[in-house]
Amino acid sequence: QVQLVESGGGLVQAGDSLRLSCAASGRTFSRYAMGWFRQAPGKERQFVAAITWSGGNTYYADSVKGRFTISRDNAKNTVYLQMSSLKPEDTAVYYCAARGAVPTILSTRPYEYDYWGQGTQVTVSS
Numbered sequence: 001q002v003q004l005v006e007s008g009g010g011l012v013q014a015g016d017s018l019r020l021s022c023a024a025s026g027r028t029f030s031r032y033a034m035g036w037f038r039q040a041p042g043k044e045r046q047f048v049a050a051i052t053w054s055g056g057n058t059y060y061a062d063s064v065k066g067r068f069t070i071s072r073d074n075a076k077n078t079v080y081l082q083m084s085s086l087k088p089e090d091t092a093v094y095y096c097a098a099r100g101a102v103p104t105i106l107s108t109r110p111y112e113y114d115y116w117g118q119g120t121q122v123t124v125s126s
Contacts, residue, residue, distance in 0.1 A: 002026050002098045002115045009094060009120030012086055016124070020081040022096030022117055030054075030074040033103040035113060036081045038092035038122075045110050048094070049081060053103035061108075064090075086124045093119040 003025040012018055022034070035050040049060045049070040058070050064083075072079040079096055097113035107113070 002029065002032060002100075004096050004098060004115055004117035006094065006096050006117045006120040009122045011123045011125065014087055014124055014126050016086050017082070017084045018086060018122060020083065020094055020096075020120060020122070022079045022081075024077045024079070024098065026077075029077040029098075031103055032098040032100050032114075033106060034070075034072060034079040035097045035099065035107065036070060036079075036094060037097060037110060038090075038094045039119075040092040043092075045095070046092075047108035047110070050106040050108065051079065052106060057104075057106060059106040059108070083122070086122075088124045088126045091122060091124050093121050095119045 006022045008020040036048040037045050039045045051058045051070045055072050067085045069082040096117045098115040099113045
């Protein structure tokens with residue numbers, strides 16, 4: 001069982017940066033691949049970024065590639081999403097998720113993740 005709690009969201013202006021954190025409970029955090037997803041009002045949940053259990057491999061949605069960076073600190077049971085050059089279209093609730101099956105393989109599919117946080121709102125004004 002893993003419990004996830006996101007933090008770091010807020011209201012920023014276009015071009016600003018923001019770092020989201022996702023703190024995980026439990027001693028098996030390092031066994032999970034982690035992902036960040038986002039959901040804007042009236043839209044489906046969208047993949048943003050993912051990282052393997054070791055942090056050795058990452059994958060990004062085309063829409064955030066070059067602007068967002070996912071990382072993790074297994075000693076702190078925390079995964080991060082550093083967001084730069086934010087755009088109004090990045091406005092959404094951001095969720096972190098944990099995937100226990102095959103943590104060496106990255107997934108963009110929400111249904112392949114086992115645990116989810118409650119989300120943190122990111123609003124980017126123009």
